[in-house]
Amino acid sequence: MTDSSAPILVLVEVSPAGTVLPSAAGLLGAAAGIGTPVALVVAPAAVSAAAAERAAELGAARVLVADRPAGSPLLAPVVDALAAAAASVSPDAVLISSSSEGRDIAARFAVRSGAALAVDVVSVSRDEEGPVAHHSVYGGAYLVDSAATSGTLVATVRQGAIEARAAAQTPSIEQLDVTPSGKRDVEVVDYQATVTASDRPELRGAKTVVSGGRGVGSAENFALVEQLADALGAAVGASRAAVDAGYVPASYQVGQTGVTVSPRLYIAVGISGAIQHRAGMQTAKTIVAINKDADAPIFEIADFGVVGDLFTVVPQLIDAISAKKD
Amino acid sequence: MKIVVLVKEVPDTWGDRRLNLETGLLERGAGELVLDEIGERAIEVALTYAEANSGSEVVVLAMGPASVPTNLRKGLAMGADRAIHILDDALIGADTTLTATTLAAALSHEGFDLVIAGNVSTDGGGAVIPSMVAELLDVPAATGLSTVAITATDVTGRRDTEVGSYTVKAALPAVVSITEALPDARFPSFKGIMAAKKKPLDTLTLADLAATSGASGEDAHSIVISLAERPARAAGVTIVDEGDAGTQLAEFLAKNQLI
Ligand SMILES: Cc1cc2nc3c(=O)[nH]c(=O)nc-3n(C[C@H](O)[C@H](O)[C@H](O)COP(=O)(O)OP(=O)(O)OC[C@H]3O[C@@H](n4cnc5c(N)ncnc54)[C@H](O)[C@@H]3O)c2cc1C
Ligand SMILES: Nc1ncnc2c1ncn2[C@@H]1O[C@H](COP(=O)(O)O)[C@@H](O)[C@H]1O
Numbered sequence: 001m002t003d004s005s006a007p008i009l010v011l012v013e014v015s016p017a018g019t020v021l022p023s024a025a026g027l028l029g030a031a032a033g034i035g036t037p038v039a040l041v042v043a044p045a046a047v048s049a050a051a052a053e054r055a056a057e058l059g060a061a062r063v064l065v066a067d068r069p070a071g072s073p074l075l076a077p078v079v080d081a082l083a084a085a086a087a088s089v090s091p092d093a094v095l096i097s098s099s100s101e102g103r104d105i106a107a108r109f110a111v112r113s114g115a116a117l118a119v120d121v122v123s124v125s126r127d128e129e130g131p132v133a134h135h136s137v138y139g140g141a142y143l144v145d146s147a148a149t150s151g152t153l154v155a156t157v158r159q160g161a162i163e164a165r166a167a168a169q170t171p172s173i174e175q176l177d178v179t180p181s182g183k184r185d186v187e188v189v190d191y192q193a194t195v196t197a198s199d200r201p202e203l204r205g206a207k208t209v210v211s212g213g214r215g216v217g218s219a220e221n222f223a224l225v226e227q228l229a230d231a232l233g234a235a236v237g238a239s240r241a242a243v244d245a246g247y248v249p250a251s252y253q254v255g256q257t258g259v260t261v262s263p264r265l266y267i268a269v270g271i272s273g274a275i276q277h278r279a280g281m282q283t284a285k286t287i288v289a290i291n292k293d294a295d296a297p298i299f300e301i302a303d304f305g306v307v308g309d310l311f312t313v314v315p316q317l318i319d320a321i322s323a324k325k326d
Numbered sequence: 327m328k329i330v331v332l333v334k335e336v337p338d339t340w341g342d343r344r345l346n347l348e349t350g351l352l353e354r355g356a357g358e359l360v361l362d363e364i365g366e367r368a369i370e371v372a373l374t375y376a377e378a379n380s381g382s383e384v385v386v387l388a389m390g391p392a393s394v395p396t397n398l399r400k401g402l403a404m405g406a407d408r409a410i411h412i413l414d415d416a417l418i419g420a421d422t423t424l425t426a427t428t429l430a431a432a433l434s435h436e437g438f439d440l441v442i443a444g445n446v447s448t449d450g451g452g453a454v455i456p457s458m459v460a461e462l463l464d465v466p467a468a469t470g471l472s473t474v475a476i477t478a479t480d481v482t483g484r485r486d487t488e489v490g491s492y493t494v495k496a497a498l499p500a501v502v503s504i505t506e507a508l509p510d511a512r513f514p515s516f517k518g519i520m521a522a523k524k525k526p527l528d529t530l531t532l533a534d535l536a537a538t539s540g541a542s543g544e545d546a547h548s549i550v551i552s553l554a555e556r557p558a559r560a561a562g563v564t565i566v567d568e569g570d571a572g573t574q575l576a577e578f579l580a581k582n583q584l585i
Contacts, residue, residue: 119452308567316572
């Protein structure tokens with residue numbers, strides 16, 4: 001076995017407002033499974049202490065903190081800090097969320113440091129030669145393991161894929177010295193934080209997902225999908241056709257070019273089950289489909305299929321669920 | 327303005343996509359190989375700009391096997407001016423690092439004001455190539471754009487992330503990557519298809535790119551060490567609604583402890 005106490009560097013994502021993003025818990029959980037989690041927090045100075053404490057609570061044995069001044073270029077301060085952190089810690093692996101920002105940072109960092117990059121990783125382990133990355137490819141049709149030919153393994157980790165959580169640690173926080181690389185970056189002209197109005201679970205990593213498709217018919221009708229989701233405490237997803245038709249925002253999209261989910265229960269409402277949609281949900285433990293077309297391909301993978309009109313089946317289902325809860 | 331569009335040949339998502347369990351490589355015979363849809367949208371963004379701004383040149387660039395030229399011709403038929411294919415046996419099974427190093431070398435060789443890529447490919451799906459290329463070329467990368475406004479000196483667009491919506495601006499030369507929120511690509515016209523046959527399509531090997539490659543030969547790479555197929559999913563029960571399907575479905579969920 002290689003050194004199972006080796007440092008594993010985790011980039012903890014922090015929103016501009018200072019909130020530690022949900023991805024951190026899984027990344028630190030994964031790191032604890034293959035070594036000693038060391039977190040890097042790059043945030044505006046005013047919020048970094050609280051974020052660092054949160055990282056320790058989520059399992060970081062050490063937390064390195066670097067400043068991300070307001071008005072700085074989009075990503076350069078984070079990539080530079082990551083390079084400095086890796087140089088100081090010499091980690092066996094660097095784990096980064098496969099988020100919009102994380103992927104860009106991982107890409108630049110891997111190239112800059114000459115390290116091998118594993119993308120869209122769903123879990124990590126360790127063998128005699130070092131860290132191993134596990135991937136679920138082509139909609140989960142294949143399970144692929146990869147490793148670095150040498151040196152540190154940099155991995156982008158699929159959001160919501162890791163269930164492991166690390167034990168809380170006593171905060172040990174160090175300020176990191178970063179020399180700016182001066183690499184060219186984009187300028188932020190404007191930023192509007194997303195206001196999350198509902199307290200529904202996040203689509204990524206949700207235990208139950210209810211998704212609506214073109215069959216739902218309109219943005220107004222989508223309320224029915226949301227009511228079913230709320231009755232089940234589920235996250236809400238959608239097909240690309242529903243997104244393209246403007247029923248819901250693009251962030252709801254499940255599938256090949258959207259989010260990949262692997263929940264305990266997935267309910268597809270008015271979704272035909274095109275191969276690209278299935279690629280994002282077919283690893284769900286139980287699949288339920290409601291569709292009025294008996295030939296819809298979604299039924300080929302459904303554990304329980306209902307051929308019927310969603311506008312009569314779903315309200316009855318919601319009532320029956322409420323009745324069972326009482 | 328010289329715009330280079332990065333397009334990738336991928337197995338058609340509509341077909342059977344299979345990996346060879348011995349080599350870990352794509353079974354090229356299993357389904358059709360097509361231009362990734364997001365790459366077609368990237369070409370559309372470039373052509374829209376070029377049509378409105380005379381003196382622009384649109385070049386489509388792909389790294390991949392011998393089948394790639396057929397798909398690059400589609401980009402030419404849509405209206406791109408030239409195509410470049412990077413073909414070399416040493417690139418078989420390339421990881422993201424080797425792909426990005428090679429594309430960056432071709433881009434320095436070719437020269438550009440703007441590089442337009444897709445945000446994420448449907449095979450591989452790393453969403454890392456555009457930023458890797460930008461890092462190698464030391465240019466800004468505005469990735470994941472759902473709107474793109476190009477001027478003679480910069481490019482601006484909206485970047486929606488998990489935390490919010492950014493408007494970002496990059497001074498040219500720059501790399502951008504776009505999302506599928508941007509318009510669907512045009513279909514090549516008959517005239518376009520005929521014209522494409524006469525447009526230049528150059529093939530480059532790694533030897534041609536050696537002078538501009540930043541590859542040190544010391545980069546570590548990601549390699550596949552094992553591979554397994556997950557059994558396909560089977561269908562369960564399907565009922566036809568006769569007035570009580572909602573209730574029956576609730577029973578099913580209760581029986582399986584899902585509510
Ligand atoms: C490169 C590429 C990437 C793609 N990525 C994705 C992706 O990430 N996610 C994705 O979802 N798609 C993706 N697609 C699109 C995909 O091919 C399908 O077009 C899409 O999934 C269809 O969405 P849908 O099932 O909602 O719509 P449709 O296929 O139109 O299906 C609607 C269904 O609703 C049913 N219906 C209608 N009315 C009712 C009613 N009253 N009651 C019950 N049922 C009803 C119909 O019978 C029908 O089956 C991609 C395509 C390509 C080419
Ligand atoms: N082999 C390739 N040839 C040309 N462009 C590529 C290649 N691989 C990736 N790209 C570009 O990078 C984008 C993102 O791909 P990926 O990082 O693989 O998800 C694609 O949409 C293409 O624009």
